[in-house]
Amino acid sequence: MIQEKKSPAALLKIDRATSTPLHRQIYERFRTAIEQGLLHPGDRVASARSLASELGVARGTVETAYNQLAGEGYFSPQGQAGTAVSPSLPSPRSTRRTPQRTETRAFDPALAEAAPPPPLQLGIPALDAFPRKLWARLAARRARATTAADMFYGDPSGHPPLRTAIATYLRVSRGVSCHPSQVFVTGGYRASLALISHTLLERDDRVWVEDPGYPPTQEVLRSTGQRTVPVPVDEEGLVVARGVRKAAKARMAVVTPSHQAPLGVSMSLARRLQLLDWASQAKAWIVEDDYDGEYRYAGPPLPALKSLDRHDRVLYAGSFSKVLYPGLALGYVVVPESLRDAFGEAARTWSNGCPQITQAVVADFIREGHFSRHLKKMRLLYARRRHMLAAALLKAFGEDVRIDLQAGGMHLIARFGRRREGDKALARRAQLAGLNCQPLSVRGTARFRDEGLLMGFTNVGSALHAQQLAAKLHKVLGREP
Numbered sequence: 001m002i003q004e005k006k007s008p009a010a011l012l013k014i015d016r017a018t019s020t021p022l023h024r025q026i027y028e029r030f031r032t033a034i035e036q037g038l039l040h041p042g043d044r045v046a047s048a049r050s051l052a053s054e055l056g057v058a059r060g061t062v063e064t065a066y067n068q069l070a071g072e073g074y075f076s077p078q079g080q081a082g083t084a085v086s087p088s089l090p091s092p093r094s095t096r097r098t099p100q101r102t103e104t105r106a107f108d109p110a111l112a113e114a115a116p117p118p119p120l121q122l123g124i125p126a127l128d129a130f131p132r133k134l135w136a137r138l139a140a141r142r143a144r145a146t147t148a149a150d151m152f153y154g155d156p157s158g159h160p161p162l163r164t165a166i167a168t169y170l171r172v173s174r175g176v177s178c179h180p181s182q183v184f185v186t187g188g189y190r191a192s193l194a195l196i197s198h199t200l201l202e203r204d205d206r207v208w209v210e211d212p213g214y215p216p217t218q219e220v221l222r223s224t225g226q227r228t229v230p231v232p233v234d235e236e237g238l239v240v241a242r243g244v245r246k247a248a249k250a251r252m253a254v255v256t257p258s259h260q261a262p263l264g265v266s267m268s269l270a271r272r273l274q275l276l277d278w279a280s281q282a283k284a285w286i287v288e289d290d291y292d293g294e295y296r297y298a299g300p301p302l303p304a305l306k307s308l309d310r311h312d313r314v315l316y317a318g319s320f321s322k323v324l325y326p327g328l329a330l331g332y333v334v335v336p337e338s339l340r341d342a343f344g345e346a347a348r349t350w351s352n353g354c355p356q357i358t359q360a361v362v363a364d365f366i367r368e369g370h371f372s373r374h375l376k377k378m379r380l381l382y383a384r385r386r387h388m389l390a391a392a393l394l395k396a397f398g399e400d401v402r403i404d405l406q407a408g409g410m411h412l413i414a415r416f417g418r419r420r421e422g423d424k425a426l427a428r429r430a431q432l433a434g435l436n437c438q439p440l441s442v443r444g445t446a447r448f449r450d451e452g453l454l455m456g457f458t459n460v461g462s463a464l465h466a467q468q469l470a471a472k473l474h475k476v477l478g479r480e481p
């Protein structure tokens with residue numbers, strides 16, 4: 001409840017210099033907070049006594065305001081339980097709590113109405129297939145065993161057992177050999193990139209980014225003061241020669257070699273070697289964003305670029321968002337041994353670390369073998385769901401759609417023929433119908449010309465569900481505006 005978390009005084013700044021009586025100011029501020037959706041029907045409000053003490057006014061002043069709010073139906077006294085915003089008040093439509101991070105930045109009423117994740121949402125693992133009971137058991141066990149030491153500040157570089165579990169997993173599954181002290185646990189990919197930037201880069205340093213690419217990469221780098229240099233991507237991944245031509249002396253390159261975001265291609269061995277060669281000559285860093293490299297449906301997962309790194313130029317960024325769930329907000333970065341102390345120092349400067357208990361549960365999940373079992377299951381499940389969605393789209397659209405299935409990942413790209421509209425308009429229409437397709441074109445610069453709709457298939461629950469989604473999409477896109 002908002003009142004319990006947020007100080008009422010923060011919500012109710014009182015101005016003693018105006019002629020408006022204090023009780024009236026309190027009344028007005030609560031009313032506005034309700035009308036603007038900061039307080040919701042059913043939210044409990046502070047008792048008159050505690051609010052009076054927080055605001056430094058007489059209790060009677062607050063009681064006068066509360067009585068007026070109750071009289072007008074904004075508040076409803078709840079006996080022993082105190083006072084709440086009237087549960088029967090209608091919720092202002094524009095202020096309903098909306099699903100977080102849907103990859104569409106703009107507010108969209110149809111998407112906001114759907115329970116998260118909206119259909120076809122990108123990048124969310126299958127939430128129906130997460131082993132919640134097992135997770136709850138591990139979390140409860142950890143919570144029960146909490147000691148006073150666990151309640152102290154944790155290590156800002158990461159909970160040691162989790163750093164060890166990650167290092168072990170990477171060696172076995174991704175061919176990356178590192179010591180646990182090279183693993184830094186963060187709040188996710190963006191936190192990893194910001195940590196890298198604070199530790200290794202200067203203002204105005206140039207950084208190659210993929211074109212098209214993952215928008216947050218550019219956003220983070222720009223916010224930390226670097227200049228991003230978009231480098232085109234072809235069917236072999238980042239075109240290293242173009243990067244060299246544009247900015248040979250760049251300080252860093254950020255790439256998604258396992259499964260390019262968003263095109264889905266894997267970087268060829270020749271390009272990997274070329275990129276590593278450039279980095280070692282230019283004394284530049286490479287960030288390998290391996291956000292979903294585990295998901296590959298034809299053959300085993302490709303080894304990470306980091307596994308070929310003989311000159312210690314690669315920083316490997318991983319995330320638990322795709323392989324567990326994004327609400328965990330946990331990622332990590334593996335740094336070359338020579339940078340270990342610098343990153344330890346930076347982590348101490350920039351962060352209090354991540355929640356200890358969450359890290360401990362993830363460590364248990366990995367160590368006890370649940371993680372590799374879960375990944376194995378998800379690989380099979382996603383292969384099926386990918387196939388179901390592709391088949392349903394082909395059936396609904398026939399020759400009007402082209403689907404390039406890449407070997408891995410969590411989304412497909414559908415390209416529609418014979419449309420006067422661009423992919424932005426198509427995506428918008430789908431979104432208005434509650435289908436969270438994303439346009440491909442906006443992920444690249446003006447030079448990037450490809451168009452299509454990106455669709456996440458991981459939460460498509462059945463063949464019937466896939467058919468319903470495809471039929472709905474066909475209905476929405478079938479007619480020109």
Ligand SMILES: Cc1ncc(COP(=O)(O)O)c(C=O)c1O
Nearest residue numbers: 123188189190214261291319321
């Ligand atoms: C290309 C790419 N990198 C990294 C991530 C992981 O980000 P985070 O750890 O912030 O969830 C994502 C998630 O969507 C992604 O698409």
